[in-house]
Amino acid sequence: MKPSATIKLGTAFGIDILLHWSFFFLPLLVGWFAWYHGQPLSTTAVWMVLLVVVLFSVLLHELGHALTAEKLGIPIIDIMLTPICGLARLERAPARPWDEVLVALAGPLANLGAASLLAILIWIRGESFSIDPKMINDSLWLTLLWINLCLFAINLLPIFPMDGGRILRAFLAMAMDNSRATKVAARLGQIMSVLAIAAGVYWQIVALVVIGIFLIATAEQEIRQHFLYPGK
């Protein structure tokens, strides 16, 4: 059943792709930011295209998670895209630690795969690999490549509940009790999220602060779930 406050964008590989309505705050925010800084319409348009490119790359990442989970016999509910992140919603968590590693790794690997294909394409066309932020409209492929590389690297940071943190949790679960592994990984993730928030405040990067708070809250939720339903 489709959750409320979402719009169905379509289906990919039989999986429903939903967009949370709050996503539309992003183009509004980008539009306002461009207007506030007196940017020409052409720059605003490039930023909007960039937003779609990021959304597409995030979708690719979530498809990596979802299709791998499906291969391992885990039913998929849907993929939801929000302004902060994408979510591949699974019927249940992978039962075995190695399954968890595979599902978590598949998202960043989808981005690495896309980046590699784009690198080959750019190399064949004989174009430059260096990117100038003012020239992003000149090479959509190069922009897409860098966004996918960033998604690959950022998601592998061992900050639970990001993919790197989930992989860490899975390795911990091989050595200790499942709920204890979640707690250790989540607490470590929360400490790193606090550092990210501090960095965001210091360098005035609002997005880093918002994502940090979101990660702390999500990690806390996961700890509580495991304590409410031990062994789940």
Ligand SMILES: [Zn+2]
């Ligand atoms: Zn992921």
